[in-house]
Amino acid sequence: MRRRDVLLMGGSAVLWSAGAAAQGHDVPVIGFLSLASEDSFAHLLAAYIESLRKAGFADGRNVAIEYRWANGRYDELPTLAGDLLAREPDVIVASGGDRPSLALKDLTSTVPVIFVGSDDPVGLGLVDSLSHPGGNMTGGSLFTSELEVKKLELLSEVVPKATRIAMLANPGNPVAVSDIANVAAAARSRNLELLIVEAASAEEIDTGLGGLEATLVHGLIVGHDPLFNSRREQIVAHVERLNVPAIYEHREFVEAGGLMSYGSDIAENYRIAADYTARILRGAMPAELPVRQATKFLLTINLKAAGELGLEFPPLMLVRADEVIE
Amino acid sequence: MTAARAGANLSLFKKYLLAFFAAVLIPLLINGASEAWLGYRDQREMIDARLTVEARAAADRIEAFIDGIRDQMGWAVQLPWSDDNGDAHHVDAVRLFRQVPAMVELVLADDRGRERVRISRIGQDVIDSQADLSADPALIGLRDNRVWHGPVTLNRGSEPYMRIAVAGNRAAVGIAIAEINLTLIQQVLSAIRVGETGLAFIVDGSGALVAHPDVSLMLRGTDQVMAGRLQALRAALVASDGEPTVATDFAGLPVIAAAATIESLGWLVVAEQPTSEAYAPIVAAAWRTALLVVAAAAAALILAYVLARRMTGPIRLLEEGAAAIGAGRFDHHITVRTGDELERLAGSFNQMAGDLALSQERSERIARLKRFLSPQVADIVERSGEIDLLAARRADVVVVFADLRGFTALSTKAAAEEIMRILGEYYGVLGACIMRNEATLTHFSGDGVMVLLNAPLPCQGNPVLAALKMAGEMRAAVQELIQEWRERGQLLGFGIGLARGEATVGRFGYEERHDYTAIGSVVNLASRLCSSAADGQILLDEATARDVAAEIPAASLGPRQLKGFSEDIIVYAV
Numbered sequence: 001m002r003r004r005d006v007l008l009m010g011g012s013a014v015l016w017s018a019g020a021a022a023q024g025h026d027v028p029v030i031g032f033l034s035l036a037s038e039d040s041f042a043h044l045l046a047a048y049i050e051s052l053r054k055a056g057f058a059d060g061r062n063v064a065i066e067y068r069w070a071n072g073r074y075d076e077l078p079t080l081a082g083d084l085l086a087r088e089p090d091v092i093v094a095s096g097g098d099r100p101s102l103a104l105k106d107l108t109s110t111v112p113v114i115f116v117g118s119d120d121p122v123g124l125g126l127v128d129s130l131s132h133p134g135g136n137m138t139g140g141s142l143f144t145s146e147l148e149v150k151k152l153e154l155l156s157e158v159v160p161k162a163t164r165i166a167m168l169a170n171p172g173n174p175v176a177v178s179d180i181a182n183v184a185a186a187a188r189s190r191n192l193e194l195l196i197v198e199a200a201s202a203e204e205i206d207t208g209l210g211g212l213e214a215t216l217v218h219g220l221i222v223g224h225d226p227l228f229n230s231r232r233e234q235i236v237a238h239v240e241r242l243n244v245p246a247i248y249e250h251r252e253f254v255e256a257g258g259l260m261s262y263g264s265d266i267a268e269n270y271r272i273a274a275d276y277t278a279r280i281l282r283g284a285m286p287a288e289l290p291v292r293q294a295t296k297f298l299l300t301i302n303l304k305a306a307g308e309l310g311l312e313f314p315p316l317m318l319v320r321a322d323e324v325i326e
Numbered sequence: 327m328t329a330a331r332a333g334a335n336l337s338l339f340k341k342y343l344l345a346f347f348a349a350v351l352i353p354l355l356i357n358g359a360s361e362a363w364l365g366y367r368d369q370r371e372m373i374d375a376r377l378t379v380e381a382r383a384a385a386d387r388i389e390a391f392i393d394g395i396r397d398q399m400g401w402a403v404q405l406p407w408s409d410d411n412g413d414a415h416h417v418d419a420v421r422l423f424r425q426v427p428a429m430v431e432l433v434l435a436d437d438r439g440r441e442r443v444r445i446s447r448i449g450q451d452v453i454d455s456q457a458d459l460s461a462d463p464a465l466i467g468l469r470d471n472r473v474w475h476g477p478v479t480l481n482r483g484s485e486p487y488m489r490i491a492v493a494g495n496r497a498a499v500g501i502a503i504a505e506i507n508l509t510l511i512q513q514v515l516s517a518i519r520v521g522e523t524g525l526a527f528i529v530d531g532s533g534a535l536v537a538h539p540d541v542s543l544m545l546r547g548t549d550q551v552m553a554g555r556l557q558a559l560r561a562a563l564v565a566s567d568g569e570p571t572v573a574t575d576f577a578g579l580p581v582i583a584a585a586a587t588i589e590s591l592g593w594l595v596v597a598e599q600p601t602s603e604a605y606a607p608i609v610a611a612a613w614r615t616a617l618l619v620v621a622a623a624a625a626a627l628i629l630a631y632v633l634a635r636r637m638t639g640p641i642r643l644l645e646e647g648a649a650a651i652g653a654g655r656f657d658h659h660i661t662v663r664t665g666d667e668l669e670r671l672a673g674s675f676n677q678m679a680g681d682l683a684l685s686q687e688r689s690e691r692i693a694r695l696k697r698f699l700s701p702q703v704a705d706i707v708e709r710s711g712e713i714d715l716l717a718a719r720r721a722d723v724v725v726v727f728a729d730l731r732g733f734t735a736l737s738t739k740a741a742a743e744e745i746m747r748i749l750g751e752y753y754g755v756l757g758a759c760i761m762r763n764e765a766t767l768t769h770f771s772g773d774g775v776m777v778l779l780n781a782p783l784p785c786q787g788n789p790v791l792a793a794l795k796m797a798g799e800m801r802a803a804v805q806e807l808i809q810e811w812r813e814r815g816q817l818l819g820f821g822i823g824l825a826r827g828e829a830t831v832g833r834f835g836y837e838e839r840h841d842y843t844a845i846g847s848v849v850n851l852a853s854r855l856c857s858s859a860a861d862g863q864i865l866l867d868e869a870t871a872r873d874v875a876a877e878i879p880a881a882s883l884g885p886r887q888l889k890g891f892s893e894d895i896i897v898y899a900v
Contacts, residue, residue: 130484131483132546143448150446279542290541290545291484291545292542293482293484293509293545295428295485295510296427297448316417316420319420319424322424
């Protein structure tokens, strides 16, 4: 009889309450710190919450989620991170590139942090190694920096005659400098002129892309960046005005009218974050949870956008595309 | 008494308890133990068989996954290479790439071992680089086989990757080399369930983890702790010669593990189930048995207590009864209504009490009889049980009177001690004579005694002869005493009178003071004859003397005037 009781209570319930008690909460608290804004990340947050629910934790029932949205403003991240830490959360999810994780890294080395869509967790010093993070941080990595050159390659295939390509990059992104260098090197080898448009805020996106002359460039690479992800409507509108072929990181841009995207499935990274959140709430140590890497890279193309641009995708591109929006 | 009884109760309770324990618990325990052992054996055999099947099935699925990729790659090595069909190969490569999501990179080389197409999901595509791949292990491996599997390597020290190379059915079609991200095997493995919580995972030839349903384990790369456990598991599986074995899983918990090999890859697929789950039915059975044992123990305890109580009640009654009977209360009745041996025992006690009451009454009676009957006669009377013998009746009896001459004179002047001594010696010898001759002492007073013969039991032969014989013995014995007394200065004589005749015999008296005696003139006669007898004389009346004339001739002393008799009595002396 007693044995069955122990089994029934087994693991989860006991561990949650133990964890919650340790932090002085009725239920465990998950801190959710994001560079982006709530509305632009709603579908990703939904993926996270749904996966968390499947893992046995429902917001408002046996777990409480505390949100902090920076709405694209990098300078607010340290304040928001400090504010969140003051709530003594059991675990924090850092969403929107590496900036939130870096802000948290300065403030705590004990509260478990799960980063989502990190570009280079080892290079940025978030973890010791992918297989053994060794500290209070772990999460999912997209290694999207490596895909920037791939994006140049794919764009070149669509506009083979292009000689000048622009790249929208965010200087506030810790990997921006290396990304630009890599793309510039690849462009040189393809005899392409690369024009860098820098934007670190919504306003700078307007001024940067607004100042671009449509006749000056033959194509645009929108660099991977959480800020850009959260401002996709704004960016796509500029690109439509410019009427140039552009390649983005995520399919969300293509859904919003963009021509094509190549990148990993970011929603998958949020599902992984939910899995790790549940594990950490049940007592797992982030130091022992390996960083998960993206395994799926999706090419999404928009035939309607191509038609409006008056261009045709080469047949190989159609073969290669994982998703074709008509 | 109370303490002893309590002790006895306790030991009875203990004995019952012991008996029930032996009768109930021992068979139950033996049964439980044998059931557990047999259950364990059966369950283990079943688990072993199932795990072996699961491991084989998992291995087949993994092999099918890898073979699926290999077969897909076959499409890229069908078109022979020529100088102008590079585009067609490029299309083949892209289509293959599209078809296999696990493929990270694909290289097509022509029959000369030159790289013609390289497409990648992350890196840049390279067409017609003409790089010489002849030193690539994949090409070396393909010299002897159509298919080559490379070793498992770690991408960024975490993700397991493996290269697969496939050659066409002729050299002209070239070869295809693909880099596979094995992380996607996790999807195959996570679909495999071994029992409720069991799982299957893959270890490569070097003992490193290739794939596991838990991705976080898979991505740990060269983890020292994990490597140690995997090596221990591998060693255990090798030692058990392919049979399932008990080992430790990655969390350090005991599991039962079975392995199946994928020959083409040199991989070991391990199916494992936690022992806690595998043995759950046995553990449940053990708990049931334990519960049963506890219940049986409780039942034995209660039963032993109740039975002991049921026993001790009657036993206490019996003990009290025995005590009462021992104290002489023979009318005590023990009432036990158990319908068993105890009731019978109580009956026996009651019976015994009744018998004891009778026996005591009898012995009291004997004690009374012995006062006037010789022991032999008393015994006969007692044994015959005919108390009627002592009832009053007319009987033909011989009455013997005897007393000392000169005793009255002595008693007035001699010291009390001397009188008592003389009387003691006197009655000592007389009593011996009376008893020896089975005569009945009716009473004595002072120095005189009255003895009856032929009553209450008839004598054998002539009672007068018997009486005379006794009288003779009395005279001889007392004469000796008289000699002794004379030497002490006491001058005494001894005379006897006896007569035969009808008399009323029986017990006379009141309450406990009953004496057996005879009443009638013959008693008077004998008494008078005694009074008349000189020292050493035994006097008889004529009729009595005539009775034994043939055997003992008596001398007539002539008629004498005896007190109480109107006529003279002719007296004879022996």
